[in-house]
């Protein structure tokens with residue numbers, strides 16, 4: 498198996514943010530309810546036809562007992578760079594306690610997640626301020642459980658409500674730059690494609706971070722290193 502084909506074809510994503518920013522009711526629903534259908538043309542051109550399938554949300558919503566009592570995980574398939582990818586999204590209600598670095602809930606989320614989407618509303622300054630806290634909590638827990646860098650995307654939602662804007666785009670960009678994250682401003686209510694961009698962006702980062710993880714030394718290289726040490730000892734004793 499080559500390095501690329503050996504890569505896992507699924508990505509676990511946790512969506513976080515304060516209440517009413519549009520995480521689940523709109524953001525996740527937009528992504529889950531539209532099922533991409535793939536039609537292969539003679540020219541090998543792949544067309545992604547987005548069809549509305551509200552039933553998919555109902556069918557794919559499943560309860561995962563071991564992660565808690567009120568958590569839900571949704572799944573959807575997307576095509577990123579021509580490869581089919583299953584995206585599992587952990588949707589859970591916001592709780593201040595659950596986000597403290599020593600909380601077992603956050604630790605569980607971190608261990609499950611390959612990446613995070615942190616959502617705020619551009620009309621809600623407090624929800625934006627909360628993103629910094631979420632970043633700190635993720636970083637602290639990540640260090641605590643000894644994980645490498647976790648891909649994170651910051652999303653400013655409700656872009657359609659310009660007249661009620663409280664957070665400038667530049668502030669979002671600056672925060673993302675300082676935290677080394679991707680940044681998007683979207684309207685989950687009005688623009689499905691921007692939501693798709695967010696998920697695609699994160700899935701790509703997850704793939705890149707997996708590629709960056711060094712392959713463990715194989716048996717051949719271990720034998721090679723041991724023989725090199727013995728060969729050196731023999732020449733030293735001459």
Ligand SMILES: Nc1nc2c(ncn2[C@@H]2O[C@H](COP(=O)(O)OP(=O)(O)OP(=O)(O)O)[C@@H](O)[C@H]2O)c(=O)[nH]1
Nearest residue numbers: 516517518519520521522523591654655684685686
């Ligand atoms: N105008 C506008 N309204 C939005 C947008 N996204 C979400 N909303 C509205 O914001 C409200 C909150 O959306 P939810 O998806 O329930 O928010 P949530 O973050 O899941 O909230 P909790 O379930 O309380 O954690 C709803 O009334 C949505 O219709 C958007 O992009 N534009």
